[in-house]
Each structure stands twice: as C-alpha cells, then as structure tokens.
Amino acid sequence: MKALMSVVALIGVLGLLMLIGMIFGVIPSNTVRLVEGYMPMQVLSELAIFVAGFAGLSYLANSMGIAFPRFWQGVLFWVFIQTYLKFRIYPPIPFSVRAMYGTVSFVAVFMWVSANEEDWKKFRQPILNVLDANTGFHKALRTMYLILLPLLIGGFSFMTMKPSVDEPIELRTVHPAPPASTKVHGKTYTLQTSQNPYRVNLEGKYDQDYSNKLIVEQGMGRLMAPNANPWDEKAEGYLKYVREGGEIFFQNCHFCHGDNLNGRGLHAFAFNPIPANFTDPGTIAQLQETFIFWRVAKGGIGLPNEGFPWASVMPPWEQHLTTDEIWKVILFEYWHTGYYPRTWD
Amino acid sequence: MGSVTRTKLMSIMALGAMIGLLLLPILVAIPALASDGGAPAADGKKEGGDAKVEKGKDVYYKTEGIVSGPPAPKTTDSEKDYPRYNFESRVLLWFANQQHLYYGSFVLAVPIFCMVIEFMGVVTKDKAMAKRYDQLAYDFIKISLTAYSLTAILGGILIFTFLTLYPAFFQYLSGIFRPVMHIYALMFVAESGTLYIYYYGWDKMKEGFLKWIHLSMSVVLNVIGTILMFLANSWIGFMMSPAGVDEQGRYLGNIWHVIHTALWNPLNLHRILGNMAFGGGVVAAYAAYRFLSAKTDEERAHYDWMGYIAMALGVAFLIPLPFAGYWLMREVYAYRQQMGITLMGGLLAWLFIIQATMIGILFLSTNYYLWQALGRMRGAEKYQRYIKYLVFLLTCGFLVFITPHTIVMTPAELKAMGGQQHPVLGNYGVMSAKNGGINVIITTTVLSFVWYMRGNKVSTVSWSKFGNIFMGCFFFFAYLNIILLAIYGYYIPANVRVGLSVPQVATTLSCLFFMFALNSVMMKGAKQMGPIEWGKISARSQYALIMLATAFTWMMGLMGYIRSSVRLFWHVNEIMRDNSPWAYTHTVGFAANMISANVLFFWISIMFVFWLGALAAKKAPVEAKAAVPGRAAAPAVGH
Numbered sequence: 003m004k005a006l007m008s009v010v011a012l013i014g015v016l017g018l019l020m021l022i023g024m025i026f027g028v029i030p031s032n033t034v035r036l037v038e039g040y041m042p043m044q045v046l047s048e049l050a051i052f053v054a055g056f057a058g059l060s061y062l063a064n065s066m067g068i069a070f071p072r073f074w075q076g077v078l079f080w081v082f083i084q085t086y087l088k089f090r091i092y093p094p095i096p097f098s099v100r101a102m103y104g105t106v107s108f109v110a111v112f113m114w115v116s117a118n119e120e121d122w123k124k125f126r127q128p129i130l131n132v133l134d135a136n137t138g139f140h141k142a143l144r145t146m147y148l149i150l151l152p153l154l155i156g157g158f159s160f161m162t163m164k165p166s167v168d169e170p171i172e173l174r175t176v177h178p179a180p181p182a183s184t185k186v187h188g189k190t191y192t193l194q195t196s197q198n199p200y201r202v203n204l205e206g207k208y209d210q211d212y213s214n215k216l217i218v219e220q221g222m223g224r225l226m227a228p229n230a231n232p233w234d235e236k237a238e239g240y241l242k243y244v245r246e247g248g249e250i251f252f253q254n255c256h257f258c259h260g261d262n263l264n265g266r267g268l269h270a271f272a273f274n275p276i277p278a279n280f281t282d283p284g285t286i287a288q289l290q291e292t293f294i295f296w297r298v299a300k301g302g303i304g305l306p307n308e309g310f311p312w313a314s315v316m317p318p319w320e321q322h323l324t325t326d327e328i329w330k331v332i333l334f335e336y337w338h339t340g341y342y343p344r345t346w347d
Numbered sequence: 348m349g350s351v352t353r354t355k356l357m358s359i360m361a362l363g364a365m366i367g368l369l370l371l372p373i374l375v376a377i378p379a380l381a382s383d384g385g386a387p388a389a390d391g392k393k394e395g396g397d398a399k400v401e402k403g404k405d406v407y408y409k410t411e412g413i414v415s416g417p418p419a420p421k422t423t424d425s426e427k428d429y430p431r432y433n434f435e436s437r438v439l440l441w442f443a444n445q446q447h448l449y450y451g452s453f454v455l456a457v458p459i460f461c462m463v464i465e466f467m468g469v470v471t472k473d474k475a476m477a478k479r480y481d482q483l484a485y486d487f488i489k490i491s492l493t494a495y496s497l498t499a500i501l502g503g504i505l506i507f508t509f510l511t512l513y514p515a516f517f518q519y520l521s522g523i524f525r526p527v528m529h530i531y532a533l534m535f536v537a538e539s540g541t542l543y544i545y546y547y548g549w550d551k552m553k554e555g556f557l558k559w560i561h562l563s564m565s566v567v568l569n570v571i572g573t574i575l576m577f578l579a580n581s582w583i584g585f586m587m588s589p590a591g592v593d594e595q596g597r598y599l600g601n602i603w604h605v606i607h608t609a610l611w612n613p614l615n616l617h618r619i620l621g622n623m624a625f626g627g628g629v630v631a632a633y634a635a636y637r638f639l640s641a642k643t644d645e646e647r648a649h650y651d652w653m654g655y656i657a658m659a660l661g662v663a664f665l666i667p668l669p670f671a672g673y674w675l676m677r678e679v680y681a682y683r684q685q686m687g688i689t690l691m692g693g694l695l696a697w698l699f700i701i702q703a704t705m706i707g708i709l710f711l712s713t714n715y716y717l718w719q720a721l722g723r724m725r726g727a728e729k730y731q732r733y734i735k736y737l738v739f740l741l742t743c744g745f746l747v748f749i750t751p752h753t754i755v756m757t758p759a760e761l762k763a764m765g766g767q768q769h770p771v772l773g774n775y776g777v778m779s780a781k782n783g784g785i786n787v788i789i790t791t792t793v794l795s796f797v798w799y800m801r802g803n804k805v806s807t808v809s810w811s812k813f814g815n816i817f818m819g820c821f822f823f824f825a826y827l828n829i830i831l832l833a834i835y836g837y838y839i840p841a842n843v844r845v846g847l848s849v850p851q852v853a854t855t856l857s858c859l860f861f862m863f864a865l866n867s868v869m870m871k872g873a874k875q876m877g878p879i880e881w882g883k884i885s886a887r888s889q890y891a892l893i894m895l896a897t898a899f900t901w902m903m904g905l906m907g908y909i910r911s912s913v914r915l916f917w918h919v920n921e922i923m924r925d926n927s928p929w930a931y932t933h934t935v936g937f938a939a940n941m942i943s944a945n946v947l948f949f950w951i952s953i954m955f956v957f958w959l960g961a962l963a964a965k966k967a968p969v970e971a972k973a974a975v976p977g978r979a980a981a982p983a984v985g986h
Contacts, residue, residue: 176767344842
C-alpha cells in the first residue's frame with residue numbers, strides 16, 4: 003500500500019511542479035498538450051490524477067507523522083483548482099464559468115472537510131483560534147483582519163460601482179428557435195419534415211444511413227473514408243453533390259467560415275463574434291439540416307426576436323444562391339466535419 | 348363484541364362511501380361524455396335535421412369532428428379582455444398559481460407517504476417499530492391537514508385571479524373543459540370527505556381488521572388525489588400542446604382528445620414524481636426544524652428519525668425524476684421542434700443551466716446528509732475515509748452537468764476565446780456529456796446509500812468477501828459504462844445518441860436495484876457494531892435537509908416558469924394569442940427574483956403551518972406522547 007501511495011504521490015508532485023512551471027513559463031506550456039478531440043476527458047483525467055496524487059502525499063505525510071493541517075489542505079486544494087482552470091485550460095475560460103466552477107469546488111471542499119466530525123473539528127480549529135485564542139499571534143491576526151476586511155469590502159464595492167467603459171456582458175442565443183416553416187425562392191419548407199434532396203443513395207432515394215457511411219471519419223484528425231473521395235472523377239450521386247457543395251463553399255463561405263470549417267477564415271477576425279465553428283460538436287451536429295437551411299437562406303438579418311442581440315453578419319444567401327446550391331453546401335458541411343444532421347425518428 | 352362488529356360495519360360502510368364518492372364524478376360524467384361533453388354550440392347553429400353540420404380538423408389528432416364550440420377569442424390589449432390594476436397582471440397570476448401549486452403538491456404527496464408508512468407499520472412484526480411508524484404517519488397527515496385548507500383557499504384565489512384579470516382566456520378554457528372542471532370540483536369534494544374520515548378515524552381504527560380498512564382508505568384518498576392532479580394537468584397540457592380543437596380553436600366534441608394531449612402523460616408522470624420528492628423534502632425540513640429546536644434527547648431522536656424517513660422517501664422519487672424529465676423533453680421535441688429548441692438551446696436555455704445547478708444541489712445535499720448520518724453509527728468510520736473520492740466523482744459530474752452551452756461573457760472574453768464555443772468546455776455543454784454527468788451523480792448517490800445501509804454492520808454470510816468484490820466491480824463497471832457511452836455519444840447521429848440514454852439509465856437503475864438487493868441479502872443477520880444513535884447526528888446534516896427542501900421548492904418554481912413561458916406569446920399554443928401588454932418573456936434576473944419571492948412566501952407560510960402543528964403536539968394527550976420513540980427505545984435496525 004505504502005509503495006503504491008508513494009508512486010501516486012510522486013505523480014502528484016510531478017504534476018504540480020509541471021503546472022507551476024507552466025504558469026511561470028519555466029516549462030513550455032505545450033509540454034503536455036490538450037489533444038483536440040480528447041480534451042474534455044483529458045481535463046477530467048488530469049484532475050483525477052492530481053486528486054490521487056494529493057491523497058498519496060497526504061497518506062505518506064501522515065505515515066511519517068508530519069500531517070499537513072486539514073485547514074490548509076482545504077484552502078490550498080481550492081486554490082489549486084482555480085489555478086488549474088485559469089492557467090492550464092486554453093483558450094481562457096470566461097469569468098462567468100470560472101465563477102460557477104469556483105463556487106462548486108468551494109462547496110466540494112466544504113463537503114470534504116466537514117464530512118465527519120473529526121475532520122470538521124480539525125478544519126475549523128484555526129478559524130476558531132483566530133476568533134478567540136489569546137496568544138499574541140492570534141491577537142495580531144485579529145487586528146490585521148479588523149483593518150483588512152473593511153478595506154477589502156470597501157475596495158470591492160468601489161470596483162463594483164465604478165463606471166466601466168467595457169462593452170456589456172451578452173447572453174447571446176446561439177440557436178434561436180426556428181420558425182415552423184420558411185419560404186425560399188417562392189417555395190415553403192416545413193422545417194420539421196423537409197429533407198435535403200441531395201442526401202440520396204445510388205438509387206436516388208433519400209438515405210441518411212448511406213450518406214453517414216461516406217462522411218469524413220473522426221479520430222486523431224479528420225480523414226476521408228475509404229472509397230469516399232468526392233473529388234474522384236468517378237464519384238457519383240451523393241459524393242458528387244458533396245463536391246459541388248464544396249465548390250460553392252470555397253467560392254462563397256470559406257472567407258469567413260475557414261477552409262477547415264472551423265470559423266477561422268481570412269476575414270473571420272474582422273467580426274465579433276467570429277463566424278460559427280462547424281467542427282465544434284455544439285453547432286451543426288446539434289441541429290437538423292433544415293435548421294441550417296433556414297439560417298443560410300435568411301442570414302443574420304432573418305434571425306427572430308429571440309436571436310437578440312442579432313450579432314450575426316451572415317448575408318441572406320437566398321439572394322445569392324439557388325435553393326439547390328444551399329442544400330448542396332449544407333451537404334458538404336456535414337460531410338467535411340464528419341457530423342450527422344440531427345433527426346428525430 | 349357487538350360494538351366491535353358495529354364499528355367494523357361502519358368502517359366498511361365509510362370505505363364504501365369513499366369509493367362511491369370516487370366513482371360518483373365518473374358516473375355523473377358519463378352522460379356528459381356520451382353527449383360529447385356538452386360544450387356550448389357554435390354561434391348561429393341550431394339543433395335539427397335541416398341545420399348544416401360544420402366539421403373541423405383536429406390540430407393534433409388530425410381527425411375530423413363536428414364543430415361544437417366557438418373559436419378562440421381574438422383578444423386585444425384592452426380593459427375588456429385584460430382588466431388590470433396598475434400592476435402586471437401576469438405577475439399576480441404567477442404568484443397565485445405558484446402558491447397553489449406548492450400547497451397542492453404538498454397535500455397530494457403527504458397522503459402517499461402516509462399510506463407507505465402506515466403500511467410499513469401494519470406489516471412490520473416489531474410492535475415498537477409498528478407504533479413508531481403509525482405515529483409518524485399520523486404526524487405527517489396532521490401537517491397535511493392544515494396545509495389542505497390553505498390549498499383550497501389558494502385555489503379559490505387563483506380562480507378569482509383568472510376570472511378578474513384574464514376573463515376572455517378563462518371563459519374560453521372553461522368552455523372547452525366544462526365537464527372536466529365539474530368532475531374536478533366533485534373530486535375535490537370526494538378528496539375532502541375522504542381525508543377527514545381518514546384523519547379523524549385514525550384512533551378508532553388502529554387495530555386488526557379495522558386498521559386494514561383504514562389503510563384502504565388511504566389508497567382511495569390517493570387515487571382521488573392523483574386523478575385530481577391528472578385533470579388539472581390536462582388544462583396545462585392543452586395550453587402547451589392543444590388537441591381536440593381545430594385551427595380556430597373550436598372544440599370538436601371529443602373531450603378525451605382535449606384531455607389526452609401530446610404532453611399530458613409525460614406531465615402526469617413528471618408531476619407525480621416531483622410532488623413526492625417535494626413532499627419528502629418539506630417534511631424532512633419540518634423534521635430538521637423540530638430537531639434543531641428540540642429541548643430533549645427524545646425529541647431529537649424522534650425528529651432525526653423522521654427527517655431520515657422523509658428524506659429517504661423524497662430521494663426515492665428524486666432518483667427517477669431526471670429520467671421522467673428527459674421523457675417529457677423528448678415528447679416536447681417530438682411535438683414541436685421550436686418549443687424544444689426554445690427550451691434547451693434557445694431563449695430559455697440558461698434557465699436549464701440553473702435547473703441543472705439545482706438538481707446538482709439536491710443530490711449533493713442528499714449525499715452530504717448520508718455522510719453525516721454515518722457519524723451516528725459505530726463502525727462507519729471505515730467508509731468515512733473514502734468520502735473524499737465520492738466528493739470528487741460528484742463534483743466532476745456536477746461540473747459537467749452545469750457547464751452552459753451558451754456562455755455568458757464579455758465581448759473581450761469572446762474574442763479571447765476565439766468563438767462562441769469553447770474547445771474544451773463546449774464539449775461539456777451538450778447532451779451527451781450531461782447525460783453522463785447526471786448518471787455519475789445518481790450512481791454515486793446510490794453508492795452513498797449502500798454505504799449508509801451497511802454503516803454499522805459487518806456481513807456474516809460465508810460469501811461476503813466475494814459479495815464485496817462483486818459490488819465493487821459492479822459499481823466500477825457501471826461508472827465505466829456511463830462514461831464510455833457519454834464519450835461514444837459524440838461519434839454517432841443525434842437520434843442514436845438519444846437512444847444511448849437508455850443503457851445509461853439502465854446502468855444507473857441496475858446499481859440501484861441490484862446493489863440494494865444484494866446488500867440487503869448480505870446484511871441479513873449481519874454483526875452489529877453498535878446501534879444507530881438517533882439524535883446524535885450533526886446539526887449540519889439538518890441544514891442539509893433544509894437546503895434539500897429549499898432547492899426542491901426553488902426548482903419547482905423554476906420549472907413551472909420554464910414550462911409556462913415556453914408558450915411565449917400564446918395563451919394556448921398556436922391557437923389563442925396573448926395580446927396583453929405582458930406577452931413578452933421576462934429576463935432571467937426578473938424570473939429568478941420572482942421565483943425566490945415565491946419560495947420565500949411559501950416557506951414563511953409553511954412555517955406558520957409547522958407552528959400550528961407544533962401547537963397541536965403540545966396539547967396531545969399523554970398516551971399519544973408516550974408513543975413517540977425515545978432514543979433509548981430506538982432500534983438499531985431503523986434504516
């Protein structure tokens with residue numbers, strides 16, 4: 003047991019040193035990279051390793067008779083979580099989410115240190131000491147708190163009330179609810195039931211299972227499925243339409259949405275927010291094809307009231323593309339990102 | 348002997364009367380149903396063979412029916428359609444509705460608890476234990492009785508608010524639901540009669556055969572209560588997903604279609620479970636309040652035990668609640684995609700993040716309570732040292748579960764992030780991850796329960812080592828399965844991903860049922876390390892119970908608001924438009940403040956109800972008090 007805990011503790015210490023090194027720039031921040039496609043689980047796994055490491059350290063310290071005070075364990079663990087979220091995860095997490103995570107981790111630390119009576123006593127003892135112990139050190143601490151706390155609260159109040167010239171916080175509705183139907187080039191499409199006319203099998207019938215087999219495969223990067231190259235001259239049916247959609251995309255869309263469809267096109271950073279990233283699982287992968295059809299056809303100007311603050315400069319493409327071209331470009335977007343359009347059956 | 352027989356006869360007659368009361372509204376309704384509800388005929392139509400029969404098409408069932416009612420009124424922003432004070436009428440209605448719902452839920456849930464606890468008392472072989480259960484059930488119904496009067500008063504206030512502030516809408520709704528509303532009123536009479544006989548007959552029917560009659564009364568009481576709720580649900584179901592009317596809102600003569608709308612059944616299930624969890628939470632909070640204000644060890648022991656039972660019952664219904672909610676949302680999407688997107692991805696999405704936070708708080712509070720409860724058992728120390736790992740699992744599940752898809756941020760943060768979606772956290776913001784998160788949380792709660800149930804025991808069965816290893820492996824693979832399925836969800840089409848929730852839920856429920864069953868078998872005849880010292884629990888645990896109840900109350904208010912506001916500017920979705928000046932969606936901040944105000948009012952008023960209950964307890968006769976369990980009498984096998 004002791005050997006196992008020693009190994010675990012060693013991993014914890016190494017991880018901690020690495021994190022500190024990355025924060026101060028001693029160790030390059032990409033030494034242990036967050037790998038695209040694996041990042042969510044990687045973050046959780048790293049946290050699990052740290053927790054195991056700290057448990058190992060605590061075990062070893064206890065067995066050597068140099069127990070680290072529970073109060074400082076709790077405080078430092080919370081500080082560690084905040085540090086990890088702030089410095090390890092890139093791009094930076096917006097404050098609102100860090101505040102949520104900070105509160106939850108605070109509650110978690112409280113639950114841990116107060117889970118049983120003995121631990122709770124150990125944890126609160128230093129706090130009680132500051133409040134009523136009669137040693138010189140604690141009296142000095144109390145005096146310091148008496149001066150510092152009002153200053154901190156006053157400072158915080160001042161900073162909160164100080165007029166700011168920053169742009170206000172926005173709660174943007176990324177996916178506003180679509181209308182029941184939309185009229186494009188004189189034809190009405192019911193969003194719940196319409197289908198992409200080019201998502202067809204070799205017999206020309208609508209077949210999502212068939213097209214699903216031919217989309218780009220996701221893994222460590224995105225690769226074309228075997229024998230599913232739309233730019234093959236012999237490509238017919240669905241793959242041919244994907245190619246045509248791709249041509250339309252590169253003639254019209256890639257300037258903003260990027261040649262990797264990740265929202266980082268040539269002009270992308272002229273806009274705020276930058277254009278939608280189709281490779282993110284939270285965009286087209288969550289939506290029906292008809293939703294995309296409606297958004298492409300009507301553009302930012304066609305967003306409903308719910309889409310406030312309408313922060314989209316996408317043109318209403320129905321003014322520039324035919325209906326068929328819009329369907330084909332959507333086909334290409336799903337093919338290229340390796341996502342399936344949402345269906346409800 | 349003669350008097351006993353007479354009492355038996357009277358009891359059977361009382362039960363028969365209750366069943367008669369239950370059936371009466373149905374019998375009354377049969378002629379109405381046979382004549383297609385008897386809703387008012389459309390203007391200008393006369394009975395007689397030569398009158399032209401106009402037919403309409405059902406907006407949901409797509410069947411044809413004879414137009415039997417006027418179209419939905421086209422209201423205007425005027426004093427006629429929307430009489431008003433110098434205040435937002437919608438807020439007044441919101442308040443009246445919410446308070447009625449809180450009390451309604453409570454008085455529907457508590458008799459179900461009574462039924463369960465009374466039944467436990469009847470079947471248990473331990474006489475002392477039977478008495479304790481019986482006393483507990485009696486305590487529950489006593490609290491419910493005062494709340495019952497308040498529910499009726501609030502119901503009256505709600506109807507008056509509708510009549511005076513939204514007369515056009517209420518006239519239309521009551522025109523369509525006329526027979527249902529009459530049945531509802533009769534059922535309410537039946538509920539009242541049954542409840543009073545059940546309560547006042549408690550002492551007269553406490554032994555033998557009479558006790559079974561009394562128990563049967565509680566079954567009848569709960570059947571009536573449940574039907575009452577189903578009928579009320581049909582009104583809100585109709586407002587969200589109307590059926591039985593044509594596009595103009597004209598009633599087509601089939602009352603079953605009007606009741607049985609697309610969302611009626613999911614709403615029914617969700618509300619039953621929600622009411623039970625809420626009722627458990629409120630009673631647990633009552634017990635916590637009494638525990639914290641208790642003057643003697645005996646009182647503390649009793650209210651500690653009461654809090655535990657109420658919490659356990661509440662949580663038993665909380666565990667399946669997210670799955671019922673999932674079904675409801677699925678049906679919402681199936682009914683109208685726009686409605687689903689407005690809820691989960693659009694305008695109201697942030698309210699769902701708040702909801703996720705509340706659900707997380709509920710489970711965290713439950714786990715915390717159970718860990719604290721381990722402290723009153725000797726021998727539970729062996730589990731306490733591993734609590735930190737459960738905290739980690741819960742926290743990870745919670746963090747994933749509350750990560751928003753639409754992040755609140757400044758434009759500068761948006762620019763720094765390089766787009767609306769965060770490459771790491773964006774993955775936590777979608778359903779696949781969230782399903783994994785909540786299932787991890789629930790499985791961990793099940794694990795906490797298992798630890799609690801074996802806290803002061805050591806299994807003596809010959810295969811205990813194998814059993815422990817098996818249980819450990821079962822939980823390990825359950826976590827693994829849930830997490831792997833959550834990851835797999837990113838790589839498959841959305842409609843398949845929705846189906847993945849089934850094996851995830853099945854995994855969680857397998858842990859619940861198999862592990863509870865296996866644990867019970869392993870702990871049969873187990874060696875006791877010491878008794879459960881009722882009353883020796885920390886005060887923190889009681890605050891956890893109060894937190895649990897407050898979170899339930901807040902979440903109910905929130906979900907009611909979400910469900911109602913998803914209709915946006917419709918009184919009846921796509922049928923009757925809301926043309927009042929308040930047909931806009933409130934800001935998240937205003938809604939949160941309003942919900943908090945409702946929660947505060949409910950808790951202040953229920954404190955009054957608790958206080959009344961305490962007054963009655965102080966005046967209780969000596970023998971009734973003697974039945975209250977003391978710490979010394981508390982058996983070790985109380986959980």
